[in-house]
Amino acid sequence: MKGEVRLIPLGGLGEFGMNMLLVETDEGIVVIDAGLMLPDPDMPGIDLIIPDISYLVERSDKLAGIVLTHGHDDHIGGLPYMLRRVSAPIYGTKLTLTLLQDKLREFGITEVEMEEVKPGDSIKLGGVEIEFIRVCHSIPDSVALAIHTPAGTIVHSGDFKLDQTPVDGQVMDLHRFAELGRDGVLLLLSDSTNSERPGYSPSERSIFPELDAIFASSRGRIFASTFASSIFRIQQFVELAAKHGRYIAIAGRSMVQNVRIARDLGYLWLPENLTVDLKGVMNLPPEKVMVMTTGSQGEPLSALSLMATDSYKLKIEEGDTVIISARIIPGHEKAIGRIINHLYRRGADVYYERIANVHASGHAYQEELKLMLNLTRPKYFIPIHGEYRQLVHHARIAEGIGIPSRNILIAQDGDVISLREGECYLAGSIPADKVLIDGKAVDGVGDVVLRDRKRMARDGMVIPIVVLDGDGELVAGPDMVSKGFLPEGAEDGLMEEAKKLIIDLLEGMSREEKEEMNAVQEEIRTTLRRFFSKKVDSRPMVIPVVMKV
Numbered sequence: 359m360k361g362e363v364r365l366i367p368l369g370g371l372g373e374f375g376m377n378m379l380l381v382e383t384d385e386g387i388v389v390i391d392a393g394l395m396l397p398d399p400d401m402p403g404i405d406l407i408i409p410d411i412s413y414l415v416e417r418s419d420k421l422a423g424i425v426l427t428h429g430h431d432d433h434i435g436g437l438p439y440m441l442r443r444v445s446a447p448i449y450g451t452k453l454t455l456t457l458l459q460d461k462l463r464e465f466g467i468t469e470v471e472m473e474e475v476k477p478g479d480s481i482k483l484g485g486v487e488i489e490f491i492r493v494c495h496s497i498p499d500s501v502a503l504a505i506h507t508p509a510g511t512i513v514h515s516g517d518f519k520l521d522q523t524p525v526d527g528q529v530m531d532l533h534r535f536a537e538l539g540r541d542g543v544l545l546l547l548s549d550s551t552n553s554e555r556p557g558y559s560p561s562e563r564s565i566f567p568e569l570d571a572i573f574a575s576s577r578g579r580i581f582a583s584t585f586a587s588s589i590f591r592i593q594q595f596v597e598l599a600a601k602h603g604r605y606i607a608i609a610g611r612s613m614v615q616n617v618r619i620a621r622d623l624g625y626l627w628l629p630e631n632l633t634v635d636l637k638g639v640m641n642l643p644p645e646k647v648m649v650m651t652t653g654s655q656g657e658p659l660s661a662l663s664l665m666a667t668d669s670y671k672l673k674i675e676e677g678d679t680v681i682i683s684a685r686i687i688p689g690h691e692k693a694i695g696r697i698i699n700h701l702y703r704r705g706a707d708v709y710y711e712r713i714a715n716v717h718a719s720g721h722a723y724q725e726e727l728k729l730m731l732n733l734t735r736p737k738y739f740i741p742i743h744g745e746y747r748q749l750v751h752h753a754r755i756a757e758g759i760g761i762p763s764r765n766i767l768i769a770q771d772g773d774v775i776s777l778r779e780g781e782c783y784l785a786g787s788i789p790a791d792k793v794l795i796d797g798k799a800v801d802g803v804g805d806v807v808l809r810d811r812k813r814m815a816r817d818g819m820v821i822p823i824v825v826l827d828g829d830g831e832l833v834a835g836p837d838m839v840s841k842g843f844l845p846e847g848a849e850d851g852l853m854e855e856a857k858k859l860i861i862d863l864l865e866g867m868s869r870e871e872k873e874e875m876n877a878v879q880e881e882i883r884t885t886l887r888r889f890f891s892k893k894v895d896s897r898p899m900v901i902p903v904v905m906k907v
Contacts, residue, residue, distance in 0.1 A: 386484030422484030496720030510544025610652030676705025818842030
């Protein structure tokens with residue numbers, strides 16, 4: 359590998375979230391971001407999805423450090439799982455590292471080396487020099503990266519947008535991107551999330567007037583739901599509450615944690631005289647209350663979902679106003695729609711992106727993507743952060759501003775991108791699977807387990823139980839336990855037939871055949887699956903239990 363730099367995306371190229379990129383030289387490996395992704399609705403029991411880091415674990419002795427671009431979960435949420443398998447110093451801005459520390463503490467991970475950086479800083483790591491550049495996004499302390507390598511300079515945009523009036527007044531450092539372009543950029547890796555949207559993304563401040571009008575017209579309590587890490591959006595809700603004389607309560611564990619962190623670090627103004635706990639809300643006039651809450655994606659256990667279904671200490675009632683201020687992540691449309699329907703049934707007024715200007719994206723639209731390309735003037739371009747169609751649209755944008763199509767690579771997770779002597783090309787691939795997380799298990803849930811869960815969710819399960827003596831004779835059972843298969847009472851006759859089938863099967867087997875417990879279980883399973891398929895055109899999971907006394 360001498361003189362060669364290899365880029366290996368483990369996530370984020372072909373999906374929303376799970377962003378993770380390896381930068382490998384002969385001196386070491388640098389990880390850029392380690393995010394998670396929310397599961398699809400057809401993944402029962404799965405809490406989240408993270409990249410497969412097997413390649414990194416096998417080379418953990420080469421791991422020089424982990425560099426973070428900002429504090430959103432799709433960029434840092436995989437670290438509590440990753441750090442149980444590998445260790446390395448972590449570099450990030452103040453807010454990013456503080457949000458991460460809180461996550462790691464929940465997992466009992468405390469012995470982690472963290473180094474705070476600021477925009478304009480540079481570090482040397484794993485044979486490369488990494489420079490941090492300020493960008494605008496929907497969370498403070500977001501940075502892009504200029505990675506100076508033996509093969510040439512790589513610019514990694516992180517998540518960004520061109521916001522001329524950011525909430526915190528910290529504008530994107532366009533001058534530095536232009537300087538890098540003047541000096542020569544070998545490769546640009548740029549955020550593709552909104553590559554399908556023409557024009558410019560609206561400023562975060564652009565939604566303030568409509569939110570202000572909603573606050574002015576609302577006569578009941580206001581429930582404002584957004585991502586817990588959308589600090590700029592939360593700040594606007596706080597300012598509106600103060601302007602309209604409403605007390606502020608916070609619901610949802612992640613919202614409580616992130617608001618506390620942002621306020622303590624000085625990234626969020628939250629007046630103490632206007633904050634109340636959820637119990638205090640009960641004693642205030644409705645028109646004097648604003649509740650900030652999680653649940654903008656319809657998550658079943660989020661505070662907003664529980665309020666909408668009367669499963670929370672605070673209920674949403676007729677006359678209340680609910681503002682869902684977040685984009686709808688693909689795959690979550692039905693969950694969000696279900697919550698909105700619940701809210702309307704309770705007589706609430708509901709405002710969301712499709713009917714009101716209550717959300718501004720934190721990601722660049724097409725004209726901003728063109729600006730990034732024109733400022734950096736890269737020789738090669740690889741679109742990142744998005745589903746495959748977004749990557750394709752971004753590639754077309756790059757071709758439209760003059761980058762030759764032969765110099766544009768549409769890569770996918772696991773592709774190995776080689777940079778050597780001023781050239782960039784695909785050089786093979788490695789396995790890059792998705793790891794499905796259930797709870798806090800590190801190894802994740804395998805495809806077989808997920809397939810079984812889907813089968814049980816679709817067709818239910820049947821557990822036949824038999825007890826055999828030492829001679830292989832039936833001494834108890836068969837008993838049949840059924841869950842999620844047929845309605846109670848409707849299965850009685852069917853189960854009696856199934857029991858008779860098992861008895862006939864056992865009587866037809868020799869004593870020697872019954873000695874093999876696994877063989878007996880498999881015969882029962884196969885017989886019952888055929889029987890249920892023929893009788894009721896259903897395929898429940900059959901789990902035989904055979905015991906010997």
